[in-house]
Amino acid sequence: MDEKQDNQVPQMSPVEEEEEMEFSHTDKLVGVFSEPAVTFEKLKKTGPKTSDWLIPILIVIVAAVLSNVIMMSNPAIKLSIIEKQMAQIEKNFDEAVQSGQMTEEQKEAQLEQIRERMDQGGSTTIIFTAISIVFITFITFFIVAGVYFLVCKFLLKGDGTFKDTMAAYGLPYYIIVIQIIAMVIIALVTNKFITSTSLAAILEIDKSKFLYFLLSRVDVFSIWFYAVVSIVLAKMFNAENTGKYFATIFGLWIGVGFIFWWLAANVPFLGFLQQ
Template sequence: MEEQNIITEETQELSQMDAISGIFTEPGNTFEAIAKFPKRNFWLLPVLILVVTSIVSSFLFFSDAELVGKMMDKQKVKMRESMQEKVKEGKMTQEQANNAIEQAEKFMDPNGLFFKITGIAGAVISPFMMLFVLAVIYMLFLKMMKASFEFTNILNVVGLSLIISAIGSVLGIVVSIISGDLNSIGLSLILKADTVGDTLHALFLKLDVFSIWFYVLVAIGLVRVAKIKPVMSYLVVFGLWIIWLVISTFVFGLMV
């Protein structure tokens, strides 16, 4: 009973800032501590921090005309190639393709209000979408494994881990501005699109150090809050991420 009281007192001392700092110093113990308080929303502050850093990153991005211009030029080239393919396949006439390109380029004007509003809105909405989508997906897999957990704890694991993404987003855009091209802290810094091609370069942009760190933390967190085997946690977390990387890069060819 005495030992139980000591544990309770220690966990009660865990503040929001203690939880965030614990992600860097001792993530396993931090996740185990927050699991004792499933009704506390430890996820909220890190997500709000990510929203702020995403807005700052968007502002820095839009402020660099060279960087924005390069990205837009690549997007326009891909769009024109796609339209020409449809013309060749008989899915549309050349006139229809030209009209579609003209309309699309109006919305792709980096100096336009629509473009900037979309960028800022994405910076605000994306962190919350990522939080809840990932939390729901992990919840479904944990239920299939018959694990015992509280959904709020899953939110806390993902949310606290997103503090790493907040740091990565700012550093990524700073490196991009310095290098004059869209980059992340990873292989994309040394393996350029000119060398490996646009598709592989897009993959390397997503395979950055901070993304890997984020998913490692999530895997550790799920082990602690749901009491599942580490190997199962890493298989689920990294397996789903790899599937997403393959689909977004090679199937849909999404730009990062």
């Protein structure tokens, strides 16, 4: 009986075993940029690995931390950040003075103390920034991957697993690494602290304006990223129609982005959603 069960276990042919061994992480990385559809058709057959999403995320975290260090090392960029933060803090303090919560003297004293702390902020600021980047990146990844899995599985009726989704969403993170590099170059050229490569960020459009939301979607790297995600999710969920994946993924990007923008623009304590 045991011999019969052993015979029923599917065995990989020598060719299949060789193909699986040859399909390295480097091959997948290159495939994301050159042939995402072909690469993920092969990945669906060989099966995704934890490294398919973990390595790209770790590289994005390192790139994001380094980009902050580089930009904050530029005196002009650092000064522009401090001035923007101080302007917002002073605006809040002015409202507190008008409502009688503090006096003008208290406002000036606190502003001076805050500016001194900002000017002296060095390694401590970098450490806290790095920690926040780690937590935000991982939390965002799992939340978005979870949403994509539910949408692809139940709305689009695809045939895939959460592990497939993590690989499909994680490997395209290498595009974000390129985006971060471009962002740093733009920041150093313009002497501005840039948080994205969209037209809205580059032109410094007022975040409360609807024009900001519109131009925030005009981003070559983001469009490239979501296009690849759409293609690879379709492949990992064995979809015949890639078009509905494009419509769904881009619809989520635009729709959720609009909701976040509206909340940040209209609800004071949710302004961090557009930071």
